[in-house]
Amino acid sequence: MNNIGPDYERFAAVYEKKEKDLLKDYFNFLRIPSISSEMEHRQDMIDCAEWLKDYISHTGLEVDIWETTGHPTVFAEYNLAGRGKPTVLIYNHYDVQPVDPLDLWDSPPFEPTVRDGEVYARGAVDNKGQTFYVINALQTLLELDGKLPVNVKLLIDGEEESASPGLSAILNQRKKELTADHLMIVDGGMASLTEPSVNLGARGVISMRVEVIGSKVDLHSGVHGGTAYNPNHALVEILAGLRDSSGRITVPGFYDDIVELTSREKEQLDFSDNEEAYVSMFGVKPAGGEKDYSPRESSTIRPTLEINGISGGYSGDGMKTVIPARAVANLSSRLVPDQDPRKVGKLVSEFIEASAPEGVEVKVRVSQGGGRAVRVSPKAGVIQAVVKAYEEVLQAKCGFLLMGATIPIAALLKEVSGADIVFMGLGLGLDNIHAPNEHFGLDRMKMGFITIARTIELLAD
């Protein structure tokens, strides 16, 4: 274990002095409703990118906005570290998830509120909170030392929650700007602050929208019950048919391209489950995976096919005896190496369309975005630096995990930058990211700040 040293102390002292002002800026950042997936927030996305550009311009980094076919990307860089110094590319995102159901929020999602040392707001963690401590760690290093010990490139995506289609499309044009030695994806978390970890991999993802189309108009379920094929029935039958009773996905070819971990690779990773802790945190048993794999395996080294949303007819209280004209579902599949998102999307959508019963029409639209899974070695320099920084900041041994979630852009960035990659961050399981009452601890804002500052220093050594 590393002892807390002078390097840690100087960052902690600066942070404490600045904290009040930093939180004001953080709250202003959180107040911008930058929901990338909702068209009505298009201007908010532009406003948020402009806010960031202005904010970063005061740090000493050169900052620019990259237009994309979607929402803009914010890019900043520092090139004055000197000959032979490595270049670190840091990835964050400023877009956030939608906020519904709004009535489950205890305080408004875009009005940050502090309760018991936690900041409640959409994006508090994911990923405005983590973006914010990265920017301020760099600013403080520059302020304290007059320079950075490594070259830094800061890439802040505006479409991570929508699978980064715009940024993905321009990566190859921006290859020169993005070339780096180390790539830090600061959009993750760990199981607990007392058992810190860095992630050696993320799953990929591909999304689909299923639409079942029946009659021209909604029909009366008394008059037409037994005559019209109810799109709700067709939809539940089709979706239920995607998994067998062991939880295995039935789509032919779905598992074909998976590369299994060797037992040696498995040993380096923590696959331990704590069912009791899971039940206590989430109120349910972790029983959703394949019967042949443990929950932790099912959520990291196995792919999934989840129904993220389903809707058809009248589902409110009271009765509306209707056979709806259509029913829809949003699906997403998490992928593991070496599944190809486009191939999986095609396999699943063709299987679904072929399952349409007579009397309805079924259409599947595979989303434009999507990304491959990524895995890295625990020996990479950037991994070692982050492990050391976490051990200093959190005063606990840092382990290795695989991540169930996806940073859709990660695989592409790794390729275009040519860098080793680390997935890191101070999110915790109970932060409610993507859900009502998302929150981030004031203590973790400080920890993140110091971790980034220390990692930058360590990468210069």
Next chain:
Amino acid sequence: MNNIGPDYERFAAVYEKKEKDLLKDYFNFLRIPSISSEMEHRQDMIDCAEWLKDYISHTGLEVDIWETTGHPTVFAEYNLAGRGKPTVLIYNHYDVQPVDPLDLWDSPPFEPTVRDGEVYARGAVDNKGQTFYVINALQTLLELDGKLPVNVKLLIDGEEESASPGLSAILNQRKKELTADHLMIVDGGMASLTEPSVNLGARGVISMRVEVIGSKVDLHSGVHGGTAYNPNHALVEILAGLRDSSGRITVPGFYDDIVELTSREKEQLDFSDNEEAYVSMFGVKPAGGEKDYSPRESSTIRPTLEINGISGGYSGDGMKTVIPARAVANLSSRLVPDQDPRKVGKLVSEFIEASAPEGVEVKVRVSQGGGRAVRVSPKAGVIQAVVKAYEEVLQAKCGFLLMGATIPIAALLKEVSGADIVFMGLGLGLDNIHAPNEHFGLDRMKMGFITIARTIELLAD
């Protein structure tokens, strides 16, 4: 066929003279958003009942409002026909279905609009239009002759679209007021005006709400995909399991109490299907029923179990990679003689609750309302009178059908009144009842008016 006679002519002449004023009143009736299933319309229900009381009070009938545990019932009567004259009980309802999805209406649902001789509004047919011609036929008979040839009781329900729980509960207390010789349920329709028909039966109904409860909060489908059991998956698996591949309901005991029609009974009824007409009207094949029965049989003499609504997670455009904390579905089962609604509700809900996979909780709430199926003989006096009236008005032979829909209160009213029953009305398949753009023809308003007036005269003979 009956020729158009002087009785027909005198009613047609009066109607034509009054039409403009009648439509004004009809439109005012339609403007009241009397949606019985939505709590926010509670005051509108009271306003609508008061509007009717005031309107009927000008006809010469004595009118009263019956309070119930739910929305009020409007009751009116005429007792001066004289000794030995029969009593006719006529049933309508003033409540309407919800209007969503609102964006599919071409004109506002509560602002009646005439296009091509059709009145577009929620309730235009079901059942404000048919209530309206009944009231005005009675008023006109009284105006022309100074009296009615039979005693009349007019019962206008405020909860038909919600299965009439309030009225059902007070029927036995109101037995004296409701005793009658003939019972006319004027809330139905026919296949076409050129092939008129009356209905000799209606299916029963029982409704349920299914709730699948997972984790305490919505979860991230990357982090928890493969760990948490997605309530959407549990719901589609459970609902898909309610029917086998032949369309037969799998719930044990579901079909036990069905009394099959004899072949003689079947011969008197029209079970003909017209697939081409169905496809042209509704845009789909009538492929939703049991494989062992024709569409017409499936929708009249066979029970159903329909998913009227389903909802869970984010089903809008764009992505929200969530595992929702809960998912819900509204189900309804149409019943045939002699299925018991309570028994079927219990069988289905117990089957569903027993299907819950580990990792979620499943709760089913059976609705308070519900009603048994009803069947009557084509020889009943009230049937014969209505057949004659339709043949005069529509100048075509009138046949016999069974109805797929339910008038939940019908079985109870038949029992408490001691009367023979007829299901009648001028609704047509393309009227969009229970759907956006519900509409009723101005020509049918007139036909309904004359049919009621003539039926009342014929029942006095």
